[in-house]
Amino acid sequence: MDKKIKLSVEDVSKTFRVRGGQYSEDHLLPVLRHISFNVHEGEIVSLIGESGCGKTTLLRIVQGLIKLDAGTIRVDNNVVSGPGRDRGFVFQQATLLPWRSARANVEFGLELQGLPRQQRSERAQQLLKLVGLDRAGEQFPHQLSGGMQQRIGLARALAIDPAILLMDEPFSALDAQTREVLQLELLRIQAETKKTTLFVTHDLDEAIYLSNRVIVLGARPGRIKKIIDIPFTHPRPEITELRGDMRFQHIRAEMWDLIRSSSTAKA
Ligand SMILES: Nc1ncnc2c1ncn2[C@@H]1O[C@H](COP(=O)(O)OP(=O)(O)OP(=O)(O)O)[C@@H](O)[C@H]1O
Numbered sequence: 001m002d003k004k005i006k007l008s009v010e011d012v013s014k015t016f017r018v019r020g021g022q023y024s025e026d027h028l029l030p031v032l033r034h035i036s037f038n039v040h041e042g043e044i045v046s047l048i049g050e051s052g053c054g055k056t057t058l059l060r061i062v063q064g065l066i067k068l069d070a071g072t073i074r075v076d077n078n079v080v081s082g083p084g085r086d087r088g089f090v091f092q093q094a095t096l097l098p099w100r101s102a103r104a105n106v107e108f109g110l111e112l113q114g115l116p117r118q119q120r121s122e123r124a125q126q127l128l129k130l131v132g133l134d135r136a137g138e139q140f141p142h143q144l145s146g147g148m149q150q151r152i153g154l155a156r157a158l159a160i161d162p163a164i165l166l167m168d169e170p171f172s173a174l175d176a177q178t179r180e181v182l183q184l185e186l187l188r189i190q191a192e193t194k195k196t197t198l199f200v201t202h203d204l205d206e207a208i209y210l211s212n213r214v215i216v217l218g219a220r221p222g223r224i225k226k227i228i229d230i231p232f233t234h235p236r237p238e239i240t241e242l243r244g245d246m247r248f249q250h251i252r253a254e255m256w257d258l259i260r261s262s263s264t265a266k267a
């Protein structure tokens with residue numbers, strides 16, 4: 001039986017108007033062209049493509065922060081017309097509120113929802129535990145490492161129990177080792193929460209490791225070059241082990257070719 005569609009992106013196009021400076025005219029910058037795909041319940045789908053191909057723009061359109069020119073976004077079959085609680089977001093920088101403890105950051109969205117204090121506190125504790133930081137709730141953001149801040153950012157996004165999670169290069173500011181730990185953690189958390197996730201990354205290995213499917217976007221204006229099914233079952237072994245698998249190497253080479261063949265970068 002086919003799984004339920006949680007997110008549908010239907011024929012989305014976006015062109016920015018870019019302001020000219022003193023010596024140049026305004027001009028139009030086509031960024032996304034005819035993007036269509038679905039994300040099914042419980043899936044992690046990654047978007048990859050070279051810098052500037054429109055990955056963040058697409059995520060922000062799904063978030064409802066950027067208006068699309070054409071096309072439709074649906075979450076649980078409801079048309080997206082602006083930001084909403086059905087979508088949780090994790091950015092490259094955790095952007096925690098510096099004057100609030102880790103726990104109070106996780107509780108923030110629940111306060112906005114008007115959840116009573118006791119329930120807020122119980123939910124925050126569950127989430128701190130889920131991200132492995134149940135003993136760091138009283139620390140302030142400046143007392144946490146970059147990896148811990150990203151864990152809190154993830155807990156905050158999950159707190160409101162969104163239908164889908166949108167992640168924009170959440171691990172790219174971390175060192176390689178912390179990054180691998182958090183990739184494993186994300187897989188564990190996703191196995192527990194079954195949260196449907198759309199994940200943006202530059203890192204081909206990360207995309208393959210985390211995803212059920214990877215969408216390769218061509219250079220600007222971003223179009224879908226290919227949607228690749230990742231054949232590895234869950235739970236996945238450590239990434240170092242998976243890298244030794246011939247299928248991993250084959251998929252990686254294919255993605256690299258697809259990105260390189262559409263590159264606008266001049267050597
Ligand atoms: N608000 C905006 N106004 C005008 N142009 C924009 C705006 N936002 C993004 N752009 C342009 O749209 C293009 C796509 O940007 P976007 O941030 O979506 O790329 P990206 O794929 O996320 O890149 P990266 O991998 O470097 O994060 C870029 O050329 C960028 O300069």
Ligand SMILES: [Mg+2]
Pocket residue numbers: 055056057
């Ligand atoms: Mg980006």
